[in-house]
Amino acid sequence: MSTENENDLLLKIRDLKIEGYSDEEWVGIVHGIDLDLHRGEVLGLIGESGAGKSTIGLAAMGFTRDGCRISGGSVQFDGMELTSKPKSELRKLRGSRIAYVAQSAAASFNPAHKLIDQHTESPVHYNIKSLSESQADAMELYEKLRLPNPKEIGFRYPHQVSGGQLQRAMTAMAMACRPDLIIFDEPTTALDVTTQIEVLAAIRDIVEQFNTAAIYITHDLAVVAQMADRIKVLLKGNEVEEADTATMLSAPKEDYTKSLWAVRSFRRPEKQRPTADSGEIPVVSVDGIDAAYGKGLKVLDDVSFDIYAGMTVAVVGESGSGKSTTARCITGLLPPSKGVIRFNGEELPPSYKKRTTDQLRQAQMIYQMADTALNPRIKICDIIGRPAQFYSGLDGAKLKTRVEELLDLIELEPAQYYNRYPPELSGGQKQRIGIARALAAEPSFIICDEVTSALDQLVAEGILRLLDRLQNTLGLAYMFITHDLATVRSIADEVVVMKEGRVVEQGPKTEMFTPPHHAYTDLLLSSVPEMDPDWLTQLLEQRGVDNIGEAAGN
């Protein structure tokens, strides 16, 4: 970090207030934030969704999204006041002196243009470099960011490149004009853990090499611990506290910060399978199934595992490993091409169309995006009531009682939520409704497909505790699909690790988390960021810079 004096101060935000337009009035989103950033320094902004992290990050570029406005305070970049600068002047700073790296590189690269054409756009537009200079520079940056085939990869279209590579290409694009400041807005949130490491290492390297200042926005504490010199914690548009990374991790002052740190502490006792001589049979038994979409490649190859009553089996793996496809096979949405699925020992017809109502009732699903899994135009009572009516034939007063019972079960006050619509609920509440809908069918088995990954950590923990309580009272079996190993640690009894459509390892949780592991399990486990600020550095030393992430898996 550079010495602190006024000349070094690159970004100075004072009492920044931002408002958003909703329901025909301006509502405060950010309520007076101060922020200092020196040249070459990395500041981590953390907080849950709705904390105003991205809004502040964009405001540092003098930019607000449609429907937002800066209503007070000042943003000074290199001595220039951005809040009063005309739009055309502001535009000239963007891309050239302040750059932005978005959360989803896959969505933020224009699908119609080649990567390198998007890379060269700003430098050529600002006459900083000629087209050929900028292309040569792009290739050099691609190489620095350890992208494969740096000379060639830029001439591909975004859909031809993997997510982690795209995120690095976007970091390269941000570097195109050698800006003084880069805003990283959750750049690794959408990536698998093994890919995340490559991107983190690449970003950290390049920011150091060019002495670029950065604001690193994330909700993941362990990630920010690797990247930032200082950390600022935000809550609902207010600052909670700010300190250098080491202090913040070891001695947070505020209760809210401490609660964030403590989130990963939920751990339930591990349950064991019933012994072989008890004669108990698994609720769900997946036996040697293969599956493919259409006539395409096989996406599942000989997948087998059992789930016993009252137990949680976590299915982990990276995106594309076949976790959700397995769930689709169990529910009968995708009939497997080989193998059988048994329910309490009884073989299920492969397609849901051929299953009886009672067979359908037994297996329910909770989805990742509660937002899209609930019809926004249907009342809560009808969302929960429909399966209760369909499977149990309840109606009238009985149905109402049942819905209220279910709402009680998911800890939402029936009187208050009975007649509401999904958009009036928060993310965590919506997910609870999703759980109630699954419970309404009175199933014995529930598939939870990444149910907490779209939620903030505190909210996610609430959902995990709820699922745990329901399991204990109702004796449910869970298949818990996730890529988040922290969640696995807290809730699973058994773990199934999948890779490229195959089960690479399975067993009780404690066994799975104790070495020796299968090489791939080991890679997954060791890729989960830890709170220790030196974790990434040490890991890179262990693995070597050229042998991280995807490369280490082969």
Add this chain to the structure above:
Amino acid sequence: MGDVLAIVAKRLGLGLFTLLIISVLIFIAVELLPGDIAQAVLGQQATESTLAAKRAELGLNDPAPVRYFNWLKGAVVGDFGKSLVSSESVTDAITPRFKNTLFLALFAAVIAVPIAITLGVLVALFRNTLFDRVANVLTLTSISCPEFFLGYILILYLSVQTGWFPSIAKVSPDMSLFDRLHRTFLPALTLVLIVVAHMMRMTRAAIINLLASPYIEMARLKGTPAWKVIVKHALPNSWAPIINVVALNLAFLITGVVLVEVVFVYPGIGQLLVDSVSKRDFPIVQACCLIFAATFILLNLAADIGSILTNPRLRHPK
């Protein structure tokens, strides 16, 4: 590219199948028309024996399915039979008329499509400004006016009062191109006014629809000027809906021009169709309908292929 060819082949097959179904519908519709064809051809004075002879000559005594297959057999090789009125071959009667209609449609399209897309891009760029509103009001007004009314208004101002263009678009095969363009300018302009609004508004909507995309925000955050954001980042991703609405309007220019042709006395296929219906010249009616259907199907097929070709995922597979 193999994928694209397979999709095209499949669509082409589906198109032919649709055309077959439509040919059945056309045949049934004509069958359902009241009255006796022989009577219509020979007039009220005809005796019972001449009528019977005429029916036999036209093959009207065969059962309907037989007549349908005979007609279809001819249609496949381009022989639509003979006109009942003039005894001329239907193909000979239709060909010059259809060429005229195509000429007028092409003339209108060459003016309308570039104007509509340019205007669409401009109103998207200056959305919610005075320019946007004025352009919207004007184009909506023109689309809301009945075409014959627009035609007469244009005749009043551009022909009767100023004398710049002829009000009757009578063309003949030996005319020079310039003469032809001059003669057909008013009907072409009428058509332009009708189709521009639709295409412009779809272009505007397709572009604005994309403005909330992360890659558009990214382009803005890279300091890309507003016009370039629209033209370079939004437009290339909005071709699919634009191409579809353009194809729909081109189809309209060929099949929906009856009124305009009548107003300007233009010898196109629409006018032929109207004449033939009133004269009960069914072979011509059937042929015209089949041509219209084929036009619709072909243009929609072209739109589908166009949409596929503008999708980088299909053009550049992994």
